[in-house]
Amino acid sequence: MPRKKKVKKVKKVKLTNKKKLPLKSIDKKGISLGADEKPEIKKIKKQPTEKRIYNLKDYVVYPKHGVGQITSIEKAKIGEIDIQFYKILVEKEKLTLTVPINQQSKLRAISSINQINKCISILKTKPKIKRTMWSRRAQEYDQKINSGKIYELAEVVKDLNKNTDIIADQSYSERQLFEKAYERLKSEFEAVLKTSPEEVQKKMDKALGRSNISESAE
Numbered sequence: 001m002p003r004k005k006k007v008k009k010v011k012k013v014k015l016t017n018k019k020k021l022p023l024k025s026i027d028k029k030g031i032s033l034g035a036d037e038k039p040e041i042k043k044i045k046k047q048p049t050e051k052r053i054y055n056l057k058d059y060v061v062y063p064k065h066g067v068g069q070i071t072s073i074e075k076a077k078i079g080e081i082d083i084q085f086y087k088i089l090v091e092k093e094k095l096t097l098t099v100p101i102n103q104q105s106k107l108r109a110i111s112s113i114n115q116i117n118k119c120i121s122i123l124k125t126k127p128k129i130k131r132t133m134w135s136r137r138a139q140e141y142d143q144k145i146n147s148g149k150i151y152e153l154a155e156v157v158k159d160l161n162k163n164t165d166i167i168a169d170q171s172y173s174e175r176q177l178f179e180k181a182y183e184r185l186k187s188e189f190e191a192v193l194k195t196s197p198e199e200v201q202k203k204m205d206k207a208l209g210r211s212n213i214s215e216s217a218e
Helices: 101-106 113-124 134-145 150-160 172-193 197-208 211-217
Strands: 059-062 066-078 081-090 095-100
Touching: 059 081, 066 095, 066 172, 081 101, 095 101, 113 150, 113 172, 113 197, 134 150, 134 172, 150 172, 150 197, 172 197
Parallel strands: none
Antiparallel strands: 059 066, 066 081, 081 095
């Protein structure tokens, strides 16, 4: 009889590198997404900041020139673009400015009564004189004057105030900066308080301790 062939048993090999099927992801709304699908991320658009619209005859402050009044709101066409702009009269400098409405970040509204009162308090404090070279201090004062910030303007007036009207007690550049800051501050006081230049000057000089100067000038 023929011998039976022995059949070798084949060992079962465990597959260790089985590829896992991708799981479906679920978005926040509970909708299942396919393996290759990515959740759509929508960008939230920022709400545009509202620009202040000034009206005819409003007083505004242009940092480099001080207080001005809007005399007209006009339109012009440059190329294919329609532009709307303010015409602003700065009476102290006999200057008319043209400021496009979309560039009105350069402007600010005149101060409130509370801010004016804060300025009076600043004028009453003692001047702070830095022990640095005058050229450097003069540059800092000029930057503060042209910043358009009323508190910084009041600080310059206070720091450069000499409580005297004698020209010899001040250098020419000191006196120029003082007068520039003083007139800028005075014009804003006039626009806010709606009173005469003489009354405003008395109020400021009293805070600065320059009342004797005002009385002797009368």
